[in-house]
Amino acid sequence: MPTRTSSTPSAPSRSKTVTITDHSHAHHDDAAPAPAPLASLTAAEIRAASEIIAGAGLVTPTTRYAYLGLLEPDKADVLAFAAGTGPAPAREVRALLLDRSSGASLDVTVSLAQASVVSSVPIDGSRGQVPILDEEFEDIAGIVNADPRWVEALARKGVTPEQVIQVPLSPGFYEIPGEEGRRVIRVFAFRMDHELDHPWAHPVDGLCAYVDVISHELLQIIETDAAPVPEQSHNYHLPEGRPADLEGLKPLEITQPEGPSFAVTGEHVEWANWSLDLGFDAREGLILRNLAFADPDKGGEVRPVMYRGSIAEMVVPYGDPSPSRYWQNYFDTGEYVFGRYTNSLTLGCDCLGEIQYFDATLADELGNPRVIENAICMHEEDFGVLWKHTDLFTGESEVRRSRRLVISFFTTVGNYDYGFYWYLYLDGTIELEAKLTGILFPSAHSGDLDYPYASLVAPGVGAPYHQHLFSARLDMMVDGLANAVDEIDAVRVPIGPGNEHGNAFTKSVRRIGSEAEGALDASGGTSRNWMISNTEKTNGLGQHPGYVLHVEQSPTLLADPASSIAKRAAYTTKTLWVTQYSSDERYPAGEFVNQNPGVDGITAWQAADRNLDGDDIVLWTTFGLTHFPRPEDWPVMPTDYVKFTMKPYGFFDRNPALNVKPTVSDHCAPGHAGHAGSAAHAGHSEHAGHDHH
Numbered sequence: 001m002p003t004r005t006s007s008t009p010s011a012p013s014r015s016k017t018v019t020i021t022d023h024s025h026a027h028h029d030d031a032a033p034a035p036a037p038l039a040s041l042t043a044a045e046i047r048a049a050s051e052i053i054a055g056a057g058l059v060t061p062t063t064r065y066a067y068l069g070l071l072e073p074d075k076a077d078v079l080a081f082a083a084g085t086g087p088a089p090a091r092e093v094r095a096l097l098l099d100r101s102s103g104a105s106l107d108v109t110v111s112l113a114q115a116s117v118v119s120s121v122p123i124d125g126s127r128g129q130v131p132i133l134d135e136e137f138e139d140i141a142g143i144v145n146a147d148p149r150w151v152e153a154l155a156r157k158g159v160t161p162e163q164v165i166q167v168p169l170s171p172g173f174y175e176i177p178g179e180e181g182r183r184v185i186r187v188f189a190f191r192m193d194h195e196l197d198h199p200w201a202h203p204v205d206g207l208c209a210y211v212d213v214i215s216h217e218l219l220q221i222i223e224t225d226a227a228p229v230p231e232q233s234h235n236y237h238l239p240e241g242r243p244a245d246l247e248g249l250k251p252l253e254i255t256q257p258e259g260p261s262f263a264v265t266g267e268h269v270e271w272a273n274w275s276l277d278l279g280f281d282a283r284e285g286l287i288l289r290n291l292a293f294a295d296p297d298k299g300g301e302v303r304p305v306m307y308r309g310s311i312a313e314m315v316v317p318y319g320d321p322s323p324s325r326y327w328q329n330y331f332d333t334g335e336y337v338f339g340r341y342t343n344s345l346t347l348g349c350d351c352l353g354e355i356q357y358f359d360a361t362l363a364d365e366l367g368n369p370r371v372i373e374n375a376i377c378m379h380e381e382d383f384g385v386l387w388k389h390t391d392l393f394t395g396e397s398e399v400r401r402s403r404r405l406v407i408s409f410f411t412t413v414g415n416y417d418y419g420f421y422w423y424l425y426l427d428g429t430i431e432l433e434a435k436l437t438g439i440l441f442p443s444a445h446s447g448d449l450d451y452p453y454a455s456l457v458a459p460g461v462g463a464p465y466h467q468h469l470f471s472a473r474l475d476m477m478v479d480g481l482a483n484a485v486d487e488i489d490a491v492r493v494p495i496g497p498g499n500e501h502g503n504a505f506t507k508s509v510r511r512i513g514s515e516a517e518g519a520l521d522a523s524g525g526t527s528r529n530w531m532i533s534n535t536e537k538t539n540g541l542g543q544h545p546g547y548v549l550h551v552e553q554s555p556t557l558l559a560d561p562a563s564s565i566a567k568r569a570a571y572t573t574k575t576l577w578v579t580q581y582s583s584d585e586r587y588p589a590g591e592f593v594n595q596n597p598g599v600d601g602i603t604a605w606q607a608a609d610r611n612l613d614g615d616d617i618v619l620w621t622t623f624g625l626t627h628f629p630r631p632e633d634w635p636v637m638p639t640d641y642v643k644f645t646m647k648p649y650g651f652f653d654r655n656p657a658l659n660v661k662p663t664v665s666d667h668c669a670p671g672h673a674g675h676a677g678s679a680a681h682a683g684h685s686e687h688a689g690h691d692h693h
Contacts, residue, residue: 017357017374037078037089038289039267040279041070043361043369049093049110050367056117058108059367062101066130067337068363069094069281071109074583075307075475075616092118095367096130103183103214105130107591127599128592129183131283131337132170133365136213140168140187144209147218154189157204158229164189165199167414170335171210172327173564173597178219182212184595186327191229198439200415201234201461201635205444208324222324227444230460234635241635254353260380262405264356269378271405273656274424275302278376278407280360283587284310285339286376286409286420293428295652296659303651304477305547309432311420312473312620313589314338315569317559320443320453320464328441328464329565332413334593343410343417344373350410351377378407386426386657400660402426415439419639427657430547432472433643439636440629441466455629463629467558469572471588472644474619475581478651479534479545481616485512485578486533488548489526513613515606518578524553530576531649535614540653548649549619551575552642555626567598577602577620580610588620 035042041049046068053059072078073089080086091112098105105125109118123130144150145161154161171184187209190199206226210219235241262271267278273294279287291306311333318328332338340362345351360375386402408421419435443454445462454462476483487510495502512518522528533546557572559565566573571588579585579602587593590600602620625642632638648656 016355017359034088035091037073037081037091038070038277038279041068041093041361043371045091045093045112046361046363046367046369048112048115049095050363052110052112052115052117053095053097053108053367056120058097058106058117058120060099060101063097063099064133064135064365065095065363065367066098066105066133066365067094067096067282068367069283070279072583075581079481090114095363096123098130098133100133100135100214123592125181125183125595126597128590128596129594130592131335131594132168132185135365136185137168139213139216140185140211141166143211143213143216144187144218149221150209150218153207153221153223154204156223157189157207159189159191159204163191163193164204165192166209168211169328169414170330170594172329173568173595174327175597176210179210182219183214184219185211185213187211188324193233196235196238197233198235198237198635200439200442201232201458202229203442203444203461204229206322206324224323226322226324227446227460227462230444230458232459232461234458234461236635252352256354256380260354260356261403262356262378262380264378267358269405269407271380271424272426273300273428274405276424278358280339280342280358280362280375280409281310282339282362283333283337284312285342285411286310286407286422288407288422291424291430293651293656296656297653303479305428305430305651306474307477308473308475309422310473311434311470312587313471313569313571313593314418314624315469315565315572315589316416316466317469317557317565317569317572318441318464318466319558322453325443325464328466329569330413331569331589331593332418334587334589336413338411338413338418341411341413342372342375343412344375345377345410346374351379351408353379353381355379376407376409378405380404381406383425386660387655399662400657401663412438415441426660427655428648428651430646431643433641434468434470434623435639435641436468436625437637437639440633455631457629457631457634461634463633465626465628467555467572467624467626468642469557469569469622469624470642471571472619472621472623473586473588474621474646476532476547476617476619478532478547479537482534482536482614483532483617484535484613484615485518485617485619486510486531487512487520487528488531489523489528491526511613512578514609514611515579516609518606518612519574520576520578521556522551522553522575530619532617532619533650539650541650543650545651546649547646547651549576549621550645550647551621551623552644554624554642556622558626564598568593568596570598570601570603571620572622572624575622577606577622578612579605579618579620580608580612581616581618585618 071092071094077089093110095108105123107121111118167188168185171186189204191202192199206224208222276291277289288309292302292304294300294302313333316330356378357374358376360372364370383402383404386400388399390397405424410419417438421433423431440463443462445456454464457463489508491508493499493504530549531546533544539545588602623644
């Protein structure tokens with residue numbers, strides 16, 4: 001396995017990089033094993049797929065690849081192969097092609113083993129289009145600046161084409177006359193005063209161009225009265241744009257003298273009792289596969305928890321109804337394919353400690369492989385006390401420190417930067433946390449503090465209210481395939497017979513029997529959560545082993561239920577959706593999100609009303625935040641956080657972290673804080689508060 005070791009003077013800890021496709025080499029040995037069914041595509045496989053597609057006559061000089069990725073085989077076939085009861089599933093590639101001259105697009109499937117095109121299906125543009133290309137974004141300035149209507153509109157706003165940059169954006173779907181059958185992008189302008197000036201501080205508000213990127217036409221301009229272009233610059237990246245540096249923060253270093261606790265073989269990771277495989281996709285970004293836990297009370301039996309987890313969709317709907325902004329809502333996975341904007345992470349900046357990096361190999365818009373170095377960061381973090389007790393009667397004091405395995409990536413989509421962090425804990429807990437930072441999408445602001453749809457964040461600068469709503473696709477496999485979901489609420493019991501003093505409370509449990517019942521809302525007042533359990537197995541106490549999903553109590557989509565965005569992003573209207581597994585149900589807003597009218601996706605699937613009780617099920621968890629921006633969020637936003645948690649419930653017969661050893665150090669070892677004995681009972685402290693070595 002190729003690795004690199006790097007270090008920096010301020011961060012002596014080591015880092016290693018593993019190419020996430022290191023099962024591939026430029027020249028294949030005939031005796032080399034075939035890639036595993038779900039292994040990430042290699043550069044050689046990407047090249048081969050592109051050559052097969054071109055050889056089938058499907059590529060012209062104006063054809064571009066909007067997406068190319070692994071077409072994953074059916075779960076049953078993968079599990080049969082893993083169990084030795086079935087053949088290796090075929091390695092297939094899916095490509096979405098767009099002819100930039102005609103607008104025609106194709107959904108192509110390629111068999112790598114047969115070196116042939118399995119299918120080539122024209123995409124019905126009335127049900128959505130392929131994602132937007134970078135090349136299309138790059139053409140926008142030339143299109144609008146060549147149109148005198150745009151130049152004149154800019155002049156009325158007090159700027160020239162030479163002073164502004166154009167920000168092209170996905171258009172949504174609004175049945176606007178003249179847009180039928182067209183591939184449309186909407187365009188804002190921002191003034192940029194010099195080459196290092198952040199244009200976000202100078203929105204040219206009340207002006208929007210609608211552009212056909214196939215015919216290169218400016219279809220129409222929306223021009224309204226608006227506040228003037230804000231004059232003040234906010235270049236936080238330049239010394240004059242921020243306060244003097246904060247002094248007094250001493251270096252913070254994380255070292256593991258004996259190296260990290262995880263082991264990596266290709267894409268396979270083992271850490272503590274956990275095992276899993278990593279993957280990466282241009283549309284979804286980081287994928288966790290085959291997540292399993294070795295049960296310490298069952299001789300290390302490896303028990304599956306989740307077959308596959310990823311961010312399947314996200315949308316950012318804005319709440320400003322003004323004529324030039326009402327259409328703002330961005331599906332960063334389905335419209336923009338956000339995995340391709342993944343950052344190359346840097347030791348000591350993005351990641352701190354003993355780091356394992358993984359490169360990702362994707363396809364560019366010509367179908368050629370490209371590598372994103374250090375796309376995924378993996379490391380361990382201390383996480384405080386795992387469990388602790390000082391006993392009143394025996395005098396024994398036991399404490400164990402917690403740690404978690406962190407697997408993350410960061411992607412930049414326009415003005416926002418998103419980090420997605422999977423956390424695995426020693427007690428079997430799983431979390432997924434989204435970290436949001438970057439720059440607010442601004443508007444010009446009159447200064448009227450009573451304006452109901454945007455915050456004033458700087459002189460003349462507004463930030464429209466908006467939401468960030470993610471959908472995590474959790475293909476569950478709790479101790480096997482026969483799973484079910486129960487909705488659990490805390491219930492107050494009235495005073496009466498059997499509860500004469502009124503202190504009783506209990507819980508209600510409702511089994512989600514079919515997809516007709518599988519659209520679920522959170523309830524903070526009842527501490528609602530959902531338990532995913534195996535219906536065919538029991539633990540040592542006779543209970544069905546399960547995992548409980550805990551969600552943060554936050555609003556789902558706030559747009560009107562009759563709105564276009566509510567139809568297109570129906571997944572955002574509920575906290576949790578449960579469906580029966582189907583290999584072709586991948587994305588909750590549909591396969592082709594760009595300009596989709598809202599006819600595809602999770603609500604269409606649920607109409608089948610399939611069984612969910614003791615079946616192979618998938619959870620679609622909506623989580624996110626509603627953002628009423630603050631002045632403190634400008635000019636660059638401190639990181640905001642949102643997450644969900646899954647905790648074992650009856651999955652184990654007892655605390656699965658009892659096998660964690662005491663920390664060995666000068667102050668935490670047998671006879672000290674780890675096993676304080678009678679000293680703790682006597683009140684003697686073993687914490688050396690004066691120790692500042």
